[in-house]
Amino acid sequence: MTAFADLMAFQRETEALAQIAGRLGWDQETVMPAGAAHQRGEEMGAIEGVLHARRTDPRVGDWLGTAEAPDAAGQRALDLIARAYRRNACIPARLAAETARVTSVAQGIWAEARGKDDVAHFLPTLEHVVALRREAGQALAAGGFGGGDVYDALLDDYEPGATGAGIAAVFGRMRPRLVALRAALLGARHAPVPLAHRFGKDGQMALARDLAGAFGYDWSRGRLDLAVHPFSSGSGNDVRITTRVSESDPFNCFYSTVHEVGHATYEQGIDQAYLLTPLGAGVSMGVHESQSRIYENQLGRSRAFTGWLFGRMRETFGDFGVADAEAFYGTVNRVQPGYIRTEADEVHYNLHIMMRFDLERQLMSGALAVADLEEAWNSRFAADFGVAVDRPAHGMLQDVHWSVGLFGYFPTYALGNVYAGCLHKALRAAVPDLDAALARGDAAPATGWLNDCLQRHGGLYAPAEVVERACGFAPDEGPLLDYLETKFRAIYRL
Amino acid sequence: MTAFADLMAFQRETEALAQIAGRLGWDQETVMPAGAAHQRGEEMGAIEGVLHARRTDPRVGDWLGTAEAPDAAGQRALDLIARAYRRNACIPARLAAETARVTSVAQGIWAEARGKDDVAHFLPTLEHVVALRREAGQALAAGGFGGGDVYDALLDDYEPGATGAGIAAVFGRMRPRLVALRAALLGARHAPVPLAHRFGKDGQMALARDLAGAFGYDWSRGRLDLAVHPFSSGSGNDVRITTRVSESDPFNCFYSTVHEVGHATYEQGIDQAYLLTPLGAGVSMGVHESQSRIYENQLGRSRAFTGWLFGRMRETFGDFGVADAEAFYGTVNRVQPGYIRTEADEVHYNLHIMMRFDLERQLMSGALAVADLEEAWNSRFAADFGVAVDRPAHGMLQDVHWSVGLFGYFPTYALGNVYAGCLHKALRAAVPDLDAALARGDAAPATGWLNDCLQRHGGLYAPAEVVERACGFAPDEGPLLDYLETKFRAIYRL
Known part of the structure; x- marks a missing residue:
């Protein structure tokens, strides 16, 4: 002893x-x-x-x-x-x-x-x-x-x-369904309207604070500040979040905040007995991302919650050119091919990750030389997204990760999405009336379930194990893809 | 080597x-x-x-x-x-x-x-x-x-x-002249008018930033925030200051800021060759306080500088019930027994320190038990200031120092005043037209002299030595007491 x-x-x-x-x-x-x-x-x-x-x-x-x-x-x-x-x-x-x-x-x-x-x-x-x-x-x-x-x-x-081969197999099963869904959505006759309005910074920050509160962020053990690239920082009883503000795109501020609240409440929610021990932090990047993603997407971009957000935005900013909550739900979830991973919609996001995963595996095996990376990136992007990269800042220079040596990090983002899909399926079964609370801007029934089933355990169980314990089934990509197809086909009236 | x-x-x-x-x-x-x-x-x-x-x-x-x-x-x-x-x-x-x-x-x-x-x-x-x-x-x-x-x-x-006995001897020589001056001022027929107005927080903070700039604070290597108890923090190229805001007492905000700028510019002004070495910080608390005090009092509360401040306050807050710059100089320098050390005028300030010095020496020797501190504080305060402490926050709970273990720190404040008196005498001899600059809100001729003669040396010389080198004479309490008597007898028309 x-x-x-x-x-x-x-x-x-x-x-x-x-x-x-x-x-x-x-x-x-x-x-x-x-x-x-x-x-x-x-x-x-x-x-x-x-x-x-x-x-x-x-x-x-x-x-x-x-x-x-x-x-x-x-x-x-x-x-x-x-x-x-x-x-x-x-x-x-x-x-x-x-x-x-x-x-x-x-x-x-x-x-x-x-x-x-x-x-x-x-x-x-x-x-x-x-x-x-x-x-x-x-x-x-x-x-x-x-x-x-x-x-x-x-x-x-x-x-x-996790292994590269295992992730490649998951991505191999995800890709055909994502590509088909993407094609169907981009070809649909109906498309949601984009935002075309200016949204004041103070109003955005006030609403961002309300959103953080709605998702259970504990202000007595955290704070919200501005940063160029939003992040969450710290474990235990000092877990701080950051966001950014663009007057033309309030969703950037709101959903960056909700995303970081997902990371932060995971850390805040770990059993206090594990404070400052190896169990006192989120168990892996993938499980961390599952929390940020389910807060941001499955909950924060749901029809029920966006209905509440629409009302709050109308109170804060007045009429901003979106007719009603139903139209607003479409606007929030608008699908569009874009250059930047961090701004991608739920359908395109994983295609960005698959591309980075393949490229960085080749860099690490030596199959791809750094000198050939730009050409490899641009040709792959054109093939996957149907758009030519217009400038390196929109291409291989967009992310900081590789410059600081983070190879093997990108796939954990997609793994987080897969885990979020599974957790969402289990959550909906466990809390059947969740939408009623979300429609009131109250995510507590969801965050309470996540805390009880997953967050509080910190590093106690291995990543896949803690997700399986929470879900009651072994995680795979099926629930995420089912969710994406159902949600986006409905929004695009297919 | x-x-x-x-x-x-x-x-x-x-x-x-x-x-x-x-x-x-x-x-x-x-x-x-x-x-x-x-x-x-x-x-x-x-x-x-x-x-x-x-x-x-x-x-x-x-x-x-x-x-x-x-x-x-x-x-x-x-x-x-x-x-x-x-x-x-x-x-x-x-x-x-x-x-x-x-x-x-x-x-x-x-x-x-x-x-x-x-x-x-x-x-x-x-x-x-x-x-x-x-x-x-x-x-x-x-x-x-x-x-x-x-x-x-x-x-x-x-x-x-420094030694307790040495400081006790200095205090012993200071006390009779301070007590006599205090009695004369409190008994004077003429008295400056107090402020009786509300001053908006945003206006105070904007003017505090202007004041910091006037005294040479380098914003590229610092920042200003709010704190319960203002302080300066850090050495070299990251030296941050704090202040506080009271709507009824803007001088608290302004002179706390100027005080902390004195500390901060000392640190910012040390020769960059000494960065992250034992010479790269102010040499002692007493010398540090000499900088904060000369900025705050001999310069910041001078007739010339307060004339400029009066104009800036009129621009910022409109008519606040003080007739002209001459009356404002009296208001800034109003002498009044008060509970709070950090809000004390220049005459009472050292009496606060003498009391803390005696009490903490007794706490450290064991002659005074912590359980008896409140009573000892209150009876000593009544004797020295002629007023009964009305609540602990105005008494022994007012300062953070003892809670963080700073015993032996308080007397350095009074030592700083003594050094500031000496430096001010030498500064006025070296820069005879200083008031013309101060009247324009420009303290650069003073801060430049202090930087050149003292601040840039950091820890190179021993405390008393660096002050003597700057002044050209061995420091003692005489110049401070002469300055106080001349200044305050004039303000009170004695």
Whole structure:
């Protein structure tokens, strides 16, 4: 028991320091003065150095060798610590330091390249990042992670237990139905009207706060600020969200807020007994995204909830040119091919992910050279979306992920959608009168069910396991596709 | 040279981590959700633990034993590191971590107690904090700091070289002249008119920003937020200030802002070569306060500058019942016994400090029990100010300092006033036409002189030494008392 208690006390401090590093990230994106950037780089380097030293501290290995867990939760905590320790041990210190240094610079170079639509400015850096991540993947694969596969070894960090082959199989079954649905919708005679109005910033922020409240965000343990790219940050009792405001597109503000509230209430809703332990955070990126997505889409973009939102928007902004709640439901759910993943509708979103997944797997296997990425991206986009990429900022430069070394992260977004589809099916069965509450702007019956069945467990169960426990069936893509076809064929009167 | 370079590289990371801890403090006072308080306590405990481990790392002792400085600045850095190393070595890690944890939580409890005027709610926590600080003082005294005196050992952390006996002697010389001046002013036939008007919050904040700019605050490396108790936070290129707003008392907002700008521009103005080194911060609390006080009082409350402020307030708020700039100068400098130290006029301010100094010395020596503090406070206040404390929030609950363990800190405020008096005398001799600039709302000739003569040196010289270098004479209380008597007797037409 002493080794277990010592390890847990050490781990608790590490988790607290990781929370601090996360909050520095929040600060940097929301309130930091611009002139502090260089100094902040040194500060982040210092705390990341402390965290790396703790995560590879030989005492952790010693404790793991003798610690005995008092219960199942304790055993799960030991397993998670052991897994992270073994992963970190595979990465040579030189590679970890070089990756930290190169990716921190790469993010700035990516932003510059994106700003001036200059792929060539980014390519040498991306080549360096890809080489470093392949090296890390190879080291992890050699250590037994990902069943010896480089891409799977990286993916395993974001979605433990998932494999590239498994995701490819899911995507293979999803693609034909999504492509058929997309074709039917784009060919339909009826189409919802787009918004054509200006929406004041103060009104948007006030309504965003109401939306966060409707979905159960606990303001006593969080706050809402503006950021260039919305995100949620922190675990336990300090979980902050951000959004952005565009006067022509209030849905960007509203649904970014609801999305981040999904992430944040997952963190806020974890059993307080797990605070600052390996169980005290969402279990995987895919499960996290299932929460943000079901809040945003299956609940937030439902006919019932958008009916309430329509009324609130009319109260806030007056007549904005949409006749009634039924028309508004169509406007919210308008399907249109677009360049940008983060602005994609529910039907197109997963096609963006499938494309990134195929491209990044090829980059990691070496089948695709970085020099050929732009051509591969553009030809694939034209084939999948029927539109030619007009500029690199709308193409391969649109997302920050690869610049900071996140290979294996993108598919977790689609996995989150798949999980959200399953959870929504189970939720509707468990709470048959949910629409009546949603129509009053009250998502509590849904968020209460999600908290009880999934969120409160934190890291206690493996990703697919916690979803299966919540749903009562093994998750697959069927419920998501059924939901999309039913919902969008009705909106488009097919 | 290798030991010196290694030590400086290690110290640089430690300084960066200390900046992070400071920024967490800023976060806690400005933007942190209330429900995060306990978790934040653990986070602060974790990073303070890391800092304590680094500051007592045996390698630092080894490096100090062999390091050779390349120049005088390097030698001063070595001396400061050695002094801090010897101090920290006196404090057991357990005590450092417990103090960090307890004081972080204590701050919230103090705020609650102050909010509901409930001394009993705060007493157990204050007892805990006092016990921890006495234990630290005893450990430091046993290690030879403060000449073996518990209070002096703590004071030495904020004002190296100062002693309780020395400060008591200065206060002993100041008190009769202050008491006589106070009696004369309160008995004068003429008295300035008080403000009797409401001043909108937005207008106050806009003017506070203008004031910060007038005193040279660099917005690209800082920001202004609201806090219950205004403070300045951070060093180098991220130095943030806070203020507060009362609709009936705009001077609270304005002069808190100018005060914090004094602290902040000291930090912002330090030679960039000293960034994240032991020389990269203000050298002591007393010298720090000399900057905030000369900005706030000798400059900000001067006849010339208040003339400009009167015009700006008329532009912002319209006619607010003060006839002209001359009357406004009196209103700004109105002398009145009041409960709150931070709102005290220049004449009463040091009497507040003398009282806290005596009480906290007794708390640290054990001569006064925490349980008896309220009675001791109230009877002393009645004796010194001729007014009975009406509620604890106006008495012993008014300041955050003791809740966060700052014993030995209060006298540095009065020392800052003494230094400010000396610096002001030298400044006026060096910049004879200063009033012409101040009358235009331009403090640059003064802040430029202060930066050149004092601020840019950071920690390069000892506190009394840097003030003497700037002034050209050894500092004492004479110039401050001369200034106060001349200024206030004129305002009160004596």
